[in-house]
Amino acid sequence: MTRMWLPFPESNENNAEHIVIFAKILIPGRGDPIPNAAVGILIKDGSISYVGSQSKLPQALQSTLPTNVSYLLPGLWDCHTHFAGTLQAEFSAFVETHPAACGAAVTRGFYDTLMAGFTSVRDVGSFAIEAYSAVKAGLILGPTVFGSGGAIGITGGSCDGVKLPPDWMYGRQGVQHQNQWPGISTLVLADGVDECRRAVRLQIRRGASCIKVVTTGGVMSTADNPEYRQYSDAELKAIIDEATLQGRSVAAHAHGKAGIMASIKLGARTIEHGSYLDEEAAELMREKGVTLVSTRHIVEAGLNRLDHMPPETSAKMVAVAEKHLNAYQIAVRTGVKIALGTDICSSDPKENISHGNNGHELVWAVKKAGMTPLGAIEAATANSAETLGLQAPKKGIIKEGWDADMIALDVNPLENIEVLAKPDNIKYVWQGGKQVKSPQASHWPPPISKTNGWSGTDKHACVGCQISGL
Structure with a gap:
């Protein structure tokens, strides 16, 4: 299947503060699966702000249009x-x-x-x-x-x-x-x-x-x-x-x-x-x-x-x-x-x-x-x-305050673990709250903007830069 290549969204047009995901089943990484679950993500730092029932979604998240997925797991x-x-x-x-x-x-x-x-x-x-x-x-x-x-x-x-x-x-x-x-x-x-x-x-x-x-x-x-x-x-x-x-x-x-x-x-x-x-x-x-x-x-x-x-x-x-x-x-x-x-x-x-x-x-x-x-x-x-x-970072569990690294599938991996062996079965990927894969597109490469590029710290941490004197 040919997939369209798109860059990351370059702006937050609606000035939204949150992302909301609704999942038929949430598998949190540690603990029992949660049916009819919702996850809120704080855009400014990519952390998880809410994990729980869709019916108890906090008021601050209720105006955000959710992304609906079937099975949601930690990255x-x-x-x-x-x-x-x-x-x-x-x-x-x-x-x-x-x-x-x-x-x-x-x-x-x-x-x-x-x-x-x-x-x-x-x-x-x-x-x-x-x-x-x-x-x-x-x-x-x-x-x-x-x-x-x-x-x-x-x-x-x-x-x-x-x-x-x-x-x-x-x-x-x-x-x-x-x-x-x-x-x-x-x-x-x-x-x-x-x-x-x-x-x-x-x-x-x-x-x-x-x-x-x-x-x-x-x-x-x-x-x-x-x-x-x-x-x-x-x-x-x-x-x-x-x-x-x-x-x-x-x-x-x-x-x-x-x-x-x-x-x-x-x-x-x-x-x-x-x-x-x-x-x-x-x-x-x-x-x-x-x-x-x-x-x-x-x-x-x-x-x-x-x-x-x-x-x-x-x-x-x-x-x-x-x-x-x-x-x-x-x-x-x-x-x-x-x-x-x-x-x-x-x-x-x-x-x-x-x-x-x-x-x-x-x-x-x-x-x-x-x-x-x-x-x-x-x-x-x-x-x-x-x-x-x-x-160890705050990763690996879908938990409030932890990094919003998550994936979503259409098939239940608890019933068919082999679904995880094929990358095409991974429909969505979020990394630090940023959506880097969806059914519509794989985002490559990210755009160059004032928010990325070589920083002074990264440049001088690079051995090649140390050797060349950059």
Whole structure:
């Protein structure tokens, strides 16, 4: 279906103070659905001013013509994604693609993610922080990005391109001064306590809202084992302690049980993947209040594209897949808190691991892991926002005083969760109270006006501007 392209409305012709939405069913993100619901939005700051029954709509909102929708939800979150800006989901592409090419590709990924109903993301290893400055400036559309900067890992581990010369790798990904832009990459190499602390500080310097550490081998990497630990207790403690000092939560990539247990004990807020999680690990996660971000979509998609992977990677994918699903089911069955993330990393829209396919994660949560549709929606909204700890915004719940990030559908996702997997089913998207998608139009690009464009703060927060002296 061809959709008309329109810019944002450039003026508030009626000088309205509010937006009103009437919903047949409101699914608030946490709590029971509300029938015949109304939501009021305060235009001046994009916050929610009223949530309740249509019959009890405050007088101040009664003169506002409502937008009528069938099913209203909070904007969804993908809390494990990578806006790496590569067309190939291959390790070499992550380190060899020029940052300018990555940034150009990310603009498409940002847009596709937002149109799929994902109004916020937690990015755990990419150039998303830098690219997001263009969204904040109003130049492009995209989700609100809460990024980790680069994922921090060891030499010879899951973050290291071991087939590339080590001096070249450290020149691109190291934290010392031989790197032209130390710490500014999708993947960051750090060894020893001092480098680990510096790596965290460099990510916070570039604007990280959270910190990502790789504590075991990976699947997409070629030379390590997902079950084996990476980082000593001293190094991992240094990373988590340094992040905690700066109010950042830590996302720990951990497939193997040893890495899972160490990450939980030392203070990580989330376990990413958790492929070899068992009942003992699940019990410790519940005790410590640690959240699992399983990333099932990358596994399901990977099993359908084994012929696109190097042999060593495809073998690991097959070996991990069943263990991963079993671990996910254990976590759901035993009451571990779940947040949803896809591990999507490709900017090629022809790929099923590209941005815009994020909604499949809710399908796997229900169809594979055994969550209820309502539970999966909470995991993709309220729970996902809470993975940011002290940095968590007022997003993920349709609640008075919170940000008006919302989506609307014609089909009830509580009866058919698969509706969320297709972006065309997302009829409306509001972000901070602004309507960025409707059945009539997708709004791209936003107009340049005195209310957007590069601000002094954004300009000088951009690494490119720092280097060029702008």
